[in-house]
Amino acid sequence: MTRPLHNEGHAVNVTRSRRLMRLMRLMPMRRKPAASRPAPGRKTYPYPLGGRVEQPDQVGCAGIADLPMRRGCLCPVAVMDRFPRKLLAWRISNTPAADFCVAARNEAATTVAHPRS
Structure with missing residues (x-):
């Protein structure tokens, strides 16, 4: 969005265009990265503590x-x-x-x- 605005003669940087797009609830057309999803077929291992630390000298x-x-x-x-x-x-x-x-x-x-x- 910054580049088309620059081409029209507006002095807008990336931060401002992102802020304005966020205020207008505009989303880009590209897909968001799926960084937190595991790859299909990849083996997952359970967390040994189950998210709980209950005693000293455990972690x-x-x-x-x-x-x-x-x-x-x-x-x-x-x-x-x-x-x-x-x-x-x-x-x-x-x-x-x-x-x-x-x-x-x-x-x-x-x-x-x-x-x-």
Whole structure:
């Protein structure tokens, strides 16, 4: 829609044309991508937890970031237990190498979020 409006001499960018089309409830003629639908014939596997996390030490997660600094970068990594949302281990490195991630994971593996009685 932006290109025909430009050809007519209107100064309209993509964001404005999308907003106006949304307000007028106009839809494009092309098909929307079916990204969330599996391909036909593809085998699907059930989620082992069934969407429920009910106790500590059931699901863990890790997060890593790359923070640009004035000279180089800073790479923090954190390992958490999902149920109590407790931070089990974290590390910071100035190089994006895997060794500090493995060290944080090993430390988290030795840490118990909540001791079971």
